[in-house]
Amino acid sequence: MFAAAAAALLVAMAMALVRAVAGPTVYDRILAVNAIGTKTLLMIAVVGFLTRRPEFLDIALVYALINFIGTVAVTKFVKHRHLGHPANLNGEGEL
Amino acid sequence: MIELIDVALLCMMAVSALAVLWLRNLFAVAMLAGSYSLMAATLYVVLDAVDVAFTEAAVGAGISTVLMLGALTLVPHEEKPSGRHALSGLVVTVGLGALLIYATLDMPSFGDAGAPVHRHVANRYIEDSAAEVGLPNVVTSVLASYRGYDTLGETTVIFTAAIGVLAVLGWGGRPGRRRPPADGETRP
Known part of the structure; x- marks a missing residue:
């Protein structure tokens, strides 16, 4: 059962990768990379159970946090075109 | 699977x-x-x-x-489109890759108990590190004590890299484009 779940996750990861490569807009790519990150942490959890080492779950939790921080940084960059204070408060970032 | x-x-x-x-x-x-x-x-x-x-x-x-x-x-x-193809770079990379693959042919097979990594100092780390260093975690003993100078060098490299990144990116705003903060705007 876990093997089937792992295969399904791989397929989902491949489809998200296609979207990340093809684009066409910035938001497609952000969402695709975020989805790949989510699939990664699910994959770690599933592999943990597949190899009978469920203690990998803690690592999956840390991955979730890293993924969240990365997505926040990316969306902040797209909105403000700067990672520190916004360079232009009125206009949205253009890419 | x-x-x-x-x-x-x-x-x-x-x-x-x-x-x-x-x-x-x-x-x-x-x-x-x-x-x-x-x-x-x-x-x-x-x-x-x-x-x-x-x-x-x-x-x-x-x-x-x-x-x-x-x-x-x-x-x-x-x-920017560069226009020319770096053929020499491709040759060097492929050659280096081939050399590295050739080097792996000499390596012991995965999980080989007779591999040098299992016969060299690892046994001493596992058996004596608790008495010699006094830490329950063998990896910590190796990194912080047996290979202490190595870790010091790594830390120096990372510290230097962080300084370089800060110098290039200028964290906290670029000079010349700095404005007074508007309402509701927080500085990091």
């Missing part, structure tokens, strides 16, 4: 690496590099190198993506 996961992850990593080469939109390249790191981290977990996977996810997917985005604020969005 594990082998199938390995092969599938490696294929997807190859696809994203090739896309990084082909795409001209630098934002897309930064995003794809992040996804490459995430898949590499998954591969490390599948290969049972959990600590390496941790580092890859934190540094490769987390910090590197943020640093690349910080660098993107300083450059245009599109890569």
